[in-house]
Amino acid sequence: MTFRTGYIAIVGRPNVGKSTLLNHLIGQKVSITSRKAQTTRHRITGIRSDEGAQYIFVDTPGFQMQHQSALNRVMNRTVTQSLSDVDVALFVIEALRFDARDEKVLALLPRDHPVVLVINKIDTVGNKALLLPFIEKVSAAFPFAAVIPVSARKAEQLTDLLLEIQRHLPEGEPVYGEDEITDRSERFLAAEIVREKVFRLSGDEIPYSVSVEIEKFETVGNLRRIFAAIIVDKDSQKPILIGKKGEKLKEIGTQARLDMEKLFDGKVYLEVWVKVKGGWADDERAVKSLGYE
Ligand code: GDP
Ligand code: MG
Numbered sequence: 001m002t003f004r005t006g007y008i009a010i011v012g013r014p015n016v017g018k019s020t021l022l023n024h025l026i027g028q029k030v031s032i033t034s035r036k037a038q039t040t041r042h043r044i045t046g047i048r049s050d051e052g053a054q055y056i057f058v059d060t061p062g063f064q065m066q067h068q069s070a071l072n073r074v075m076n077r078t079v080t081q082s083l084s085d086v087d088v089a090l091f092v093i094e095a096l097r098f099d100a101r102d103e104k105v106l107a108l109l110p111r112d113h114p115v116v117l118v119i120n121k122i123d124t125v126g127n128k129a130l131l132l133p134f135i136e137k138v139s140a141a142f143p144f145a146a147v148i149p150v151s152a153r154k155a156e157q158l159t160d161l162l163l164e165i166q167r168h169l170p171e172g173e174p175v176y177g178e179d180e181i182t183d184r185s186e187r188f189l190a191a192e193i194v195r196e197k198v199f200r201l202s203g204d205e206i207p208y209s210v211s212v213e214i215e216k217f218e219t220v221g222n223l224r225r226i227f228a229a230i231i232v233d234k235d236s237q238k239p240i241l242i243g244k245k246g247e248k249l250k251e252i253g254t255q256a257r258l259d260m261e262k263l264f265d266g267k268v269y270l271e272v273w274v275k276v277k278g279g280w281a282d283d284e285r286a287v288k289s290l291g292y293e
Pocket of ligand 1: 015017034039120123153
């Protein structure tokens with residue numbers, strides 16, 4: 001049997017479930033998810049190795065048009081770049097929803113390699129009869145290689161999706177080791193996990209510009225000691241994240257630590273605090289210094 005290896009970009013507007021899909025395709029949480037747009041800010045690679053193929057998935061930030069901050073400009077560049085050098089693209093949309101934001105991403109899809117239309121969140125569709133006309137409508141807009149309805153959250157139809165992808169991967173030896181699941185460092189993943197908890201546990205008063213910096217990361221045997229600063233824009237956001245008697249921050253720390261222990265498969269000692277750095281999302285240099293490409 002020939003072995004296949006290739007790169008697969010996952011694209012779509014914010015919130016359609018791209019990162020959830022990636023995590024379920026590789027069976028580990030390497031890309032953080034939340035209800036908030038702007039959750040994914042980086043190009044994240046997730047690797048799945050099967051008997052006959054190695055899939056190197058590239059999760060991308062959702063394409064953002066509303067705000068023209070330096071952070072958004074950098075994120076949009078990342079999407080366009082990651083589409084240009086892959087073997088297959090997955091264009092993810094939500095079942096029964098196709099709006100102007102989806103159209104904007106559709107316009108960026110490559111014409112020179114296969115694009116699979118992934119219709120996600122089919123678990124939310126009560127009347128499945130509505131899916132067929134929806135599929136027909138969206139299929140008319142682009143020459144998709146295939147259309148696969150899935151539920152990323154419930155891990156439904158993902159085998160079909162993998163088979164379809166495999167057909168389009170080029171022959172080639174694996175690039176990564178069998179047990180590698182991402183090319184990102186533990187330090188990076190730790191920062192992302194803390195940011196996910198901030199996104200999930202805070203309301204709209206905490207804006208997308210929140211960032212996390214790992215100030216120290218030490219490994220002693222099977223114990224990881226991690227010191228993380230949550231960076232906010234304004235003084236007024238600090239007490240919100242800390243909460244009454246420090247309870248919010250404590251909850252963020254506890255949930256983040258549990259996720260890290262699962263992902264790193266070892267004990268974690270985690271310290272988290274809040275720091276104020278004004279206006280960083282609008283400053284291209286500060287965006288770079290925090291690790292955004
Ligand atoms: P992204 O912005 O495209 O990366 O989207 P996320 O993966 O962060 O997911 C956005 C939201 O949609 C989260 O609240 C997910 O739990 C939810 N979601 C993702 N996939 C599914 C799905 O298959 N079914 C349902 N009901 N919700 C989903
Ligand atoms: Mg995402």
